[in-house]
Amino acid sequence: xxxxxxxxxxxxxxxxxxxxxxxxxxxxxxxxxxxxxxxxxxxxxxxxxxxxxxxxxxxxxxxxxxxxxxxxxxxxxxxxxxxxxxxxxxxxxxxxxxxxxxxxxxxxxxxxxxxxxxxxxxxxxxxxxxxxxxxxxxxxxxx
Numbered sequence: 001x002x003x004x005x006x007x008x009x010x011x012x013x014x015x016x017x018x019x020x021x022x023x024x025x026x027x028x029x030x031x032x033x034x035x036x037x038x039x040x041x042x043x044x045x046x047x048x049x050x051x052x053x054x055x056x057x058x059x060x061x062x063x064x065x066x067x068x069x070x071x072x073x074x075x076x077x078x079x080x081x082x083x084x085x086x087x088x089x090x091x092x093x094x095x096x097x098x099x100x101x102x103x104x105x106x107x108x109x110x111x112x113x114x115x116x117x118x119x120x121x122x123x124x125x126x127x128x129x130x131x132x133x134x135x136x137x138x139x140x141x142x143x
Contacts, residue, residue: 016045023052027059070114072136093120 081092102109
C-alpha cells in the first residue's frame, strides 16, 4: 500500500491534479472520474484550471444575481400578502411557509425559493422604496 504524500512532498503536477480535481467538482458538481488527468501535462492542467476558474466565477455571478432576483420576488410576495390582510411581515412569512410546505424551516424555505441561506437571519430592509434603490422593482399598487 502506498503512503500518502504531504502537499510539500507532491510534485508540481500532482499538486495541479489535486487542484483540478476539486475545481472541476466546484464547476460541474461532480468529480472528473471520466477523465484521465494523469495523462495531462502541467501546461494542459494549468490551461484547464484557467478555464475552470473563469467558469466558477461566471457561475458565482449568476448565483448572486439569481439570489437577488429571488429576494426581490420574495419581498414582493410579502408586500402582496400584507395587502391581502397579513397584519405584519412575520404573518406573511408564516403564510408563505404554509404555502410552500416548509414547516417553518427558514433554511428549507430559502432552498425552495432560491434565496441565499441565512436570508432570514440577516437584518432586512423593511421599506420597499429602499429595495427599489438596490434594483428591485415592486408593483406600485402594493407599495
